[in-house]
Amino acid sequence: MDLAYGPKYEAFRDEVRAFLAAHKDQAPRGGEQTMAGGRAWQKLLIEHGYAARTIPRAYGGYGAEPDILESRIIAEEFVAAGAPMGMANQGISMLVPTLLELGTEEQRKQWIGPTIRGEVIWCQGYSEPGSGSDLASLKTRASEDGDDFLINGQKIWTSTAHLADMIFCLVRTEPDAPKHQGISYLLFSMKTPGIEVRPLVTMTGAAEFNEVFFTDVRVPKSQIVGERGQGWQVANATLKHERGMLGDPNQAGSRLKALIELARTETVGGERLIDNPVWRDRLLKLQARVYAMEFHGLRLLTGRLKGEAPGLPGLIVKLMGCELNHQLAAFAIDALGELGVLYGESPHLRNHGNWQRNYMFDLGLIIGGGTAQIQKNIISERGLGMPREPKPAS
Amino acid sequence: MEFCLSNDQAMMQETIQRTLERVCPLERVRQAAASHETRAADVWAALTEIGVPGLIIPEEHGGVGLTLLDAALAAEALGRSVAPVPFAASAVMAPLALMGAGSPAQQAEWLPRLAAGEAVAGVAVAEHASGARDGAGVAAANGRLSGKALFALDAGAADVFVVADRAGGLHLVSADAPSLTRTALTSIDATRSIAELDFADTPAEPLAARDPAPVLRRMIDAGRLALAADILGAGQRMIEKAVDYAAERRQFGRVIGSFQAVKHLCAEMAAELEPCRALIWYAGYAFDEDAERASLMAAHAKAHLSEVGTFVARTATEVHGGMGFTDLLGLHYWFKRVGFDRQMLGGPERVRQDAAAFQGWA
Ligand SMILES: Cc1cc2nc3c(=O)[nH]c(=O)nc-3n(C[C@H](O)[C@H](O)[C@H](O)COP(=O)(O)OP(=O)(O)OC[C@H]3O[C@@H](n4cnc5c(N)ncnc54)[C@H](O)[C@@H]3O)c2cc1C
Numbered sequence: 226m227d228l229a230y231g232p233k234y235e236a237f238r239d240e241v242r243a244f245l246a247a248h249k250d251q252a253p254r255g256g257e258q259t260m261a262g263g264r265a266w267q268k269l270l271i272e273h274g275y276a277a278r279t280i281p282r283a284y285g286g287y288g289a290e291p292d293i294l295e296s297r298i299i300a301e302e303f304v305a306a307g308a309p310m311g312m313a314n315q316g317i318s319m320l321v322p323t324l325l326e327l328g329t330e331e332q333r334k335q336w337i338g339p340t341i342r343g344e345v346i347w348c349q350g351y352s353e354p355g356s357g358s359d360l361a362s363l364k365t366r367a368s369e370d371g372d373d374f375l376i377n378g379q380k381i382w383t384s385t386a387h388l389a390d391m392i393f394c395l396v397r398t399e400p401d402a403p404k405h406q407g408i409s410y411l412l413f414s415m416k417t418p419g420i421e422v423r424p425l426v427t428m429t430g431a432a433e434f435n436e437v438f439f440t441d442v443r444v445p446k447s448q449i450v451g452e453r454g455q456g457w458q459v460a461n462a463t464l465k466h467e468r469g470m471l472g473d474p475n476q477a478g479s480r481l482k483a484l485i486e487l488a489r490t491e492t493v494g495g496e497r498l499i500d501n502p503v504w505r506d507r508l509l510k511l512q513a514r515v516y517a518m519e520f521h522g523l524r525l526l527t528g529r530l531k532g533e534a535p536g537l538p539g540l541i542v543k544l545m546g547c548e549l550n551h552q553l554a555a556f557a558i559d560a561l562g563e564l565g566v567l568y569g570e571s572p573h574l575r576n577h578g579n580w581q582r583n584y585m586f587d588l589g590l591i592i593g594g595g596t597a598q599i600q601k602n603i604i605s606e607r608g609l610g611m612p613r614e615p616k617p618a619s
Numbered sequence: 620m621e622f623c624l625s626n627d628q629a630m631m632q633e634t635i636q637r638t639l640e641r642v643c644p645l646e647r648v649r650q651a652a653a654s655h656e657t658r659a660a661d662v663w664a665a666l667t668e669i670g671v672p673g674l675i676i677p678e679e680h681g682g683v684g685l686t687l688l689d690a691a692l693a694a695e696a697l698g699r700s701v702a703p704v705p706f707a708a709s710a711v712m713a714p715l716a717l718m719g720a721g722s723p724a725q726q727a728e729w730l731p732r733l734a735a736g737e738a739v740a741g742v743a744v745a746e747h748a749s750g751a752r753d754g755a756g757v758a759a760a761n762g763r764l765s766g767k768a769l770f771a772l773d774a775g776a777a778d779v780f781v782v783a784d785r786a787g788g789l790h791l792v793s794a795d796a797p798s799l800t801r802t803a804l805t806s807i808d809a810t811r812s813i814a815e816l817d818f819a820d821t822p823a824e825p826l827a828a829r830d831p832a833p834v835l836r837r838m839i840d841a842g843r844l845a846l847a848a849d850i851l852g853a854g855q856r857m858i859e860k861a862v863d864y865a866a867e868r869r870q871f872g873r874v875i876g877s878f879q880a881v882k883h884l885c886a887e888m889a890a891e892l893e894p895c896r897a898l899i900w901y902a903g904y905a906f907d908e909d910a911e912r913a914s915l916m917a918a919h920a921k922a923h924l925s926e927v928g929t930f931v932a933r934t935a936t937e938v939h940g941g942m943g944f945t946d947l948l949g950l951h952y953w954f955k956r957v958g959f960d961r962q963m964l965g966g967p968e969r970v971r972q973d974a975a976a977f978q979g980w981a
Pocket residue numbers: 348349350351352353356357358359381382383384385434588589590592593594595596597598599602614879
């Protein structure tokens with residue numbers, strides 16, 4: 226056990242702090258984030274190596290060697306300073322690592338730079354009305370037409386499709402192959418003729434995701450990532466990055482801080498919540514969970530530094546992390562009592578209604594990216610070696 | 620930056636685990652339980668040979684001189700095997716009392732004997748760790764104690780007791796002191812020993828520290844962590860047993876482990892217990908390296924492991940069906956061990972009250 230970062234990393238931490246002290250006022254502020262403001266901040270972060278840090282310079286990144294501790298220090302210092310981190314949309318978090326791993330040189334050159342700068346926004350076209358957890362059963366068809374594919378079918382739950390310039394999309398190119406072997410992974414513009422996006426309003430009240438319909442959408446065959454029929458493997462590379470992104474313990478830590486502050490400042494009949502043993506006890510139960518997940522994160526981090534496979538400890542993070550965040554938001558709502566249901570423009574509103582928004586949105590995260598039940602299948606099968614789900618013949 | 624066990628720590632824990640697998644299989648636990656042995660002589664001897672009773676006792680007193688984190692790793696191994704031997708009081712709390720508050724003569728008298736497994740020390744601090752029940756409380760005056768202490772830990776085989784009086788003063792009392800009555804308290808957990816101690820003007824040696832409060836605090840923190848680690852080991856073993864049983868038991872023409880309802884119970888147990896390991900590690904590390912949060916982390920470890928342990932204990936039992944409920948399989952030894960650990964030195968609600976106080980919330 227040695228939790229010191231050592232002088233080299235402490236010097237790095239000082240650099241990050243100096244950067245934040247000098248530039249924090251240029252950061253876009255919560256609520257009034259504009260696209261242009263966000264892009265300017267992102268550009269500054271990439272220049273200094275605080276975003277796209279390990280993306281090679283040839284593709285528009287900062288080109289540092291991957292260093293898990295440096296990444297962690299950046300995250301710690303940005304959270305401590307209350308400064309927004311670099312962009313983390315699906316293009317940056319999921320597509321870019323996939324292209325680095327499996328894309329052609331041309332694809333990397335063309336897409337990584339604009340994506341990390343926030344100039345090109347991507348959406349993820351995986352789920353379909355008939356294919357959610359059972360993603361590999363997807364039916365959106367890409368048939369051959371000369372040098373092109375012609376795409377017909379429908380995607381659903383496509384986050385940010387209404388804002389996106391591009392889509393990374395799973396389509397069936399080999400309808401006769403077994404279900405995992407007939408899928409291809411395509412990149413195409415959302416402006417291609419034949420695409421219709423219909424927003425789906427979510428329970429938070431925002432139109433966060435969409436239905437996307439394809440009618441004879443023409444995509445050059447060259448816009449495939451990986452081999453034809455290998456899209457499932459490519460997609461799994463992406464899903465791996467997605468699950469790493471969800472259930473992040475840093476978020477739970479800053480949420481807990483906000484809850485403690487809430488319990489210290491909110492009063493009921495003149496009594497601070499933190500002075501009431503019932504609320505205090507519930508807050509303490511959550512605090513123990515936040516600490517456990519924080520230290521669990523340190524354990525996983527150490528494992529990664531040593532190049533160990535994460536195994537069971539890694540498999541539980543999405544399930545436990547998303548659930549904990551949801552429970553933290555639930556505490557705030559309950560602690561606020563009637564105030565907890567206020568939303569929108571209401572007077573007496575607390576935290577801009579974000580506790581309710583988080584509570585609902587987090588339920589979405591528990592479902593999205595592999596539901597809690599699917600996570601439990603994975604934990605029991607891959608983590609504990611229990612019998613696999615019977616696979617129906619495809 | 621390295622948050623993991625050292626090779627030495629991993630090896631030490633494995634050695635203890637292997638030793639217990641050899642000398643303390645379930646049959647031995649049954650035997651000990653039936654004959655009320657809470658210091659099973661052969662198990663104790665095997666553990667003494669590899670230094671377990673003296674793990675945190677300094678080398679100059681014949682111990683191994685390791686840290687509380689190491690003791691927690693040992694406790695985990697003991698919980699895993701539901702080993703019927705003293706530990707939390709005799710090998711952790713009492714040595715800390717002697718090391719922190721004992722005179723050189725007291726240290727020289729007891730530490731080497733404890734380290735060598737020749738003596739066992741009981742600890743009576745429940746009134747401070749969990750609150751006085753049934754009118755418990757000990758008054759000290761002029762080197763004599765009166766009153767009663769409940770739930771003295773590792774009491775059955777104890778040669779000496781470390782007793783906290785009402786004011787938090789610490790005393791050493793010989794187990795065969797005249798006018799000390801030791802009454803064993805039968806509990807669900809036949810692998811551990813607790814007792815009521817009744818003092819009637821009983822001679823006691825004060826442990827000489829000028830301010831015993833921090834020593835008492837450290838004893839309770841460390842004891843809580845040892846019990847929490849015991850739960851971790853017991854819970855881990857229960858999950859393994861549930862997974863193994865589910866791979867063998869067949870119903871409806873298939874192994875029950877292929878039913879998703881059963882798989883999800885197992886996944887939930889593992890998902891709850893796995894982060895507990897890191898919490899135990901951190902609490903052990905904090906005891907020596909993060910003074911500001913040491914008490915808080917011990918409290919959180921104790922409370923959280925108690926909650927998770929209880930969930931694991933009942934769930935693993937359910938996975939075994941009726942067999943889990945019987946004596947035949949012996950799963951109940953682990954169930955009861957967790958139940959015992961949960962209540963000693965403060966149940967979760969009580970320990971969380973302390974956790975609030977440590978942060979200035981109460
Ligand atoms: C906020 C949010 C954002 C999303 N963003 C995107 C996106 O950008 N792009 C995209 O492609 N998709 C996206 N999704 C879709 C998401 O990946 C799916 O919702 C998810 O995979 C579940 O599929 P489903 O909704 O069809 O539910 P279903 O698969 O129908 O599941 C319904 C219920 O059945 C259970 N179930 C299903 N199969 C099993 C099984 N084998 N064992 C046990 N239980 C099972 C599930 O756990 C769940 O409780 C998003 C979803 C949400 C909520």
